[in-house]
Amino acid sequence: MKKIVLLIFFLLSPNIVHANFEPLTFEDVNTIEVQRSFGGKRAFSRYDGYEEVVIEKVLKRINSAEKHPDTNTFTEQKPLATLEINLTTGTVARLDPAYNCYSDNGKQVCTMTDGEVLYTVNNTKTRLKSVDLFDWLLVGWKYESKGAPEDELLEETLYYRYFNYLDEKYSDYIMCPKIDKIVRIGGSASRHIVHASALNYSGHHDGSYYRLRFSLTDTPENVVHINDISLDKNISEQESRKQCRREDRLDFFLTNQFP
Template sequence: MKKRLILGLVFVGLFCPIFFVKADINPKLNGVIPMKIEEVNSVHVERLLGGSRIFQINDGYEEVIIRKVIIWINTSKPADKVSDFKSYKSPVKLTVTMRNGDVAFIEPIFICNRENTGKPCTIIDGEVLFSQNKVKVRLKSQELYDWLLVGWKNESYGASKEELLDETLYFRYLPLLGEEYSDFVMCPKIDSIERVAGANRSHIIQASALNYGAHHGDVPFDRIHITLSDTPENGLKITNVSIERGISDKESGIQCRRDS
């Protein structure tokens, strides 16, 4: 009897944790596994009456856009069930394609009244329908809803001239820092340039950037601050370097010019 009890406890200890993990994959999405940014290949928005845009993960600028969309999906909340998902044709659809070939669809939700021929369907503000592997989930996310209807059309194409100029200057300075700071290459920014005593060939430069190693979102970004002097007498010279650890999401958004 004692041996049976011990064997029973061993069985529970070995196998029950596995059962618990499987049962709690993602309560918010009713069993749909949360998306990981590193597993996404592209996000494609297409309108029924024309107009579309695709965002690729291998584009550094568009990766930031994809990241916020995936965060909205993963942090959305479940809504009440809807009676009929097939009673309308969506005017716009978002397709998320994963690296392994899996596909998920997000579209706005309409409540349709077949008896009212004047206005058969009404869109539900702030809610979307998530579909993946024959599973349909109604979700609440005002940010995702707004972006799906309008926001994607307002996303900029590529980097601005200002960002390209910042990159050009920053990567001219980066080799002076050495291998110790080689990871600070994300969202480089020239914060200020000032003349030294009015001389038009001597300047003090303040620059900053984020560490690329945190771009998957598992930990907060660190930010480097660099002060340099650029004079005809001494050339380029670093005068100060400091690291700002674990900056906020808002600060990293400002650094990458994704927030105001």
Template sequence: MRKLVILVMGIVGLFYPMQMLLVKANIQPKLEAEDVSYIQVNRLNGETHSFEENNGYEEVIINKVVNWINTSSPSEEAIELELNKTSIVSMMKIKLKNGDVAVIEPAYNCVFENQVKTCMIADGEVIYTRNNKKIRLNSLELYDWLLVGWKYESVGAPKDELLEETLYTRYFSHLDKAYSDFIMCPKIDKVERINFDTRRHIIHASALNYSAHHGGVLFDRIHITLTDTPENGVKINKVTIQKGISDRESRIQCRRES
């Protein structure tokens, strides 16, 4: 009896570390958006598209995808390791600035019947691979985006935003060179007619300082008030600098949060 107990304890001791590794393998993956260089989606039919970190509009898309990864939940279903790669309809590569590459692909559920293995794509689940470690995740948003959502992303600025940028560039040229850094996320906050005249306006504009873009510090914001009239042209009336605005305020300024 004593020998049997020792044998059972020995078996438990052998398998316990393996169980711990399996638990650790299911730890929720965490990424930082600022560590991502680009995201590339490749389709089985040859379609491909990359979203670059240094593109202000595509950076927002990268932030969204990273957030879906970080808020997904581990799945308890098995990870199929012997799938034919030609059956994977879509795959996403996430290139990190440290050289690592993470891969996301759809998850599959497989069954054996009459010695034939049949696999079907698992709705709402993906496989996340990094450093040869695979994790199966539940994320309907990530799954939908991987299969079709990426094709419908708007990667350019809308017309009203382009108009604001054009106006800001015109008025920015009248500022002193001391404010040359305030070129990021320009906005025309308010336009007022002077005495109801459609040719004369008071303009309220704002922008962020570009140097804080990747500096790990809070943004400063410039506020400009000016008049634009046919007889006097552009005249700067007031300039103020708002130091260290919150992350939320900077996201609103850049139209990344309402």
């Protein structure tokens, strides 16, 4: 009977480490910082409207990665890159490239494991299998945009140009402005039907987001004419994030052929 119990414990023990892995939420994190052993580093803060998107992407990849307990008993060499995750509790979690080490005539030999990283928090190590996370840790962080991309700034500029034509009662709809679509009228480069949207800024404080949608016609003859206005009330958190992050949008210029 004891042998059966020990056998069951042995088979289940790797999953115990896996079960101890606690998924990270956005609210758990203050900042993340990447540092390369041969120079170069960058920090991302949850309090920056653009950098918080990067943090959410990293956390999503950590939580969704395939997880295994780390069984490497060798001391690892200095990692090529390290990500420190500064939690709101004061704890610092680490993410390093994973290494496989073995002894060769008494000498420790370590090789980096492609597509795997080592997640460490409170002295508990878990191997995460994620090619996207591995690639981001080594090089991807260097190419994250700083501030708003140019096409996003163009969208905001266009939105506020047309925003002035709306009634004053819509003055609160200034959060995450977006030009959803521009349609040329008769193929003309100077006549457009524009579809735009934005969230109410007050929703940032009380947690209840409304989304304003409106369309207008912009022509040299009639300047700007508002066609219709609608409100999506109490939209989901997922929809509000989609409005702000534009995760699934196509390239603005290619989609709308904006002149």
